Amino acid sequence: MKVAVDAMGGDFGPRVIVEGAIRASQEYKAEVLLVGKEDLIKKEFDSLPHSQAKVAIINASESIDMEEGLLSIRRKKKSSIRVGTELVKSKEADAFVSTGNTAAIVYISKKVLGALQGVERPALSLLVPTLKGVTLLTDVGANVNCKPQHLVQFAVMGKVFMESVMGLKNPRVALMSVGEEEIKGNDLTKEVHERLVASSLNFIGNVEGKDIYSGRADVIVSDGFTGNIALKVSEGVVETFFNMARAEIMKNLFAKIGFILMKRNVKKIYKKIDYAEYGGAHLLGLNGVCIIGHGRSNPNAVKNAVRVAREFVLQKVQEKIQIELAKSLEPSLGMKV
């Protein structure tokens, strides 16, 4: 097993990524190919303990910033993201992991690797923490204009992922809408609802925005526009809440003491809701394995992203997706795709 890791992505520079990659290699006996500026990576690698780690460095002379626009992304032919995905394309690596610019990874990996045969649109999928475990949201931003058949495919792919990688039996699939009754929704979701009811999936119906973090469903399907906004709203609410809390607590001595007493627990909660910790997002339906860690990833999160990449490969998620999609096309199941 060889996993290529983009050493140039993320908010904290190459060091945390190199450290995470070394740990992943040690723990999972995987060979890690660190992709990026050779001298920088080598310097970090040498300064970190790395006994028994199998790590190679693949040079990539360019890197893409977290905020870089599509135009400049397209121009950089030697970026670590492009070189990394090309390693997957040429089968020199089994999977690619990056904590870099999500839009760049989505664009480049779709361009270089393309979609699996039978998949119309690869879906950006993310595991989010809930009260009961984790839920897969798909799509969270790769496809902002969707047709009904796209969402049905997202549902099938999400089911395969939760079954194979997360080990769930018969995952509960739900559709994000504005009300639980099947008549609630827009034209897109009403049509998708009908098709999911007719499918062989364990479809539990519509869920509302408030249900994302309740753990009611294992897979929640939406178009990428809605999914992205749902995700960003969540981040905004948490950030606003912590900002308001900070201002409020600083006004009052008792509250300050109270906060100090609670600090460890608050940190624990923050860690629980921080989806950087949950192994990252991934592009389901891509013709190649590509895991996207959060920009805020620490070495542990990088290691987790490599673990997910490895599971993806070991569990043959790609092949299973193709089998399930083909099955869903069989007329005997009465499913319109």
Add this chain to the structure above:
Amino acid sequence: MKVAVDAMGGDFGPRVIVEGAIRASQEYKAEVLLVGKEDLIKKEFDSLPHSQAKVAIINASESIDMEEGLLSIRRKKKSSIRVGTELVKSKEADAFVSTGNTAAIVYISKKVLGALQGVERPALSLLVPTLKGVTLLTDVGANVNCKPQHLVQFAVMGKVFMESVMGLKNPRVALMSVGEEEIKGNDLTKEVHERLVASSLNFIGNVEGKDIYSGRADVIVSDGFTGNIALKVSEGVVETFFNMARAEIMKNLFAKIGFILMKRNVKKIYKKIDYAEYGGAHLLGLNGVCIIGHGRSNPNAVKNAVRVAREFVLQKVQEKIQIELAKSLEPSLGMKV
């Protein structure tokens, strides 16, 4: 000024509504018409202090539950919501306030009152608290399938509301999308972006989900499907966060003591982020004034909803909306509607 108030709506029964209505009448010298089951209302009214309050009771023999479906809503011709909106229709009341079932209020008020001339779709609009004040989200659920011209109208109506009722000068209008650059978005938002740039509005461009609560914009426009999900996700995040926090705090004595010391401040924050306090949602562009308070409204929130209804009427929001929409149609402004 006469404001009809639905005494049967809300999660806490008629008492809190009657109390809020009495206080509103006392404070704003408005006459309040309490609509609902006469005997119930009378009992509550008599048991509450009500000196100088001008309150009349209008009997409505049916009421609609918070979770009631559309089918049964349609059948109830004598519901307090229908009787209340009919009072506006017949000009016996200047405005209607309800803290009942939002879907029922939207459906009935659109049916009974219709849209203002020139308005294609009335928009459910909500004031949400931000780090810097309040922002108007529009639409948050009345129109789940939207065309570009609908969103442009929402923007114009939202601007008029923030200017007239909230007293803002030249409100900043933004479009909810998946990235700030104008090329980011789905087919709908790209078209709307172009039209808003060409309009005479103070359009500041796209904002992302995380910006709803940052206070960057005074009006955020979206289709009702996306807006509803954004809102429900926010509720879900806050609820999940408090549930996780409770479980975490209960595990540890120091944290428990810490929480007790912070309790007053936590309550303050909760109050700050609880949009039940902010005067409710309203249907912009309806041919009549209709304010929808949150089901969780306490007497103070009911009073605030009556205050907003009163401002709506006094500031002639309806007329201003028609003037601004007509202006936006003038070819000299180069605005395609």
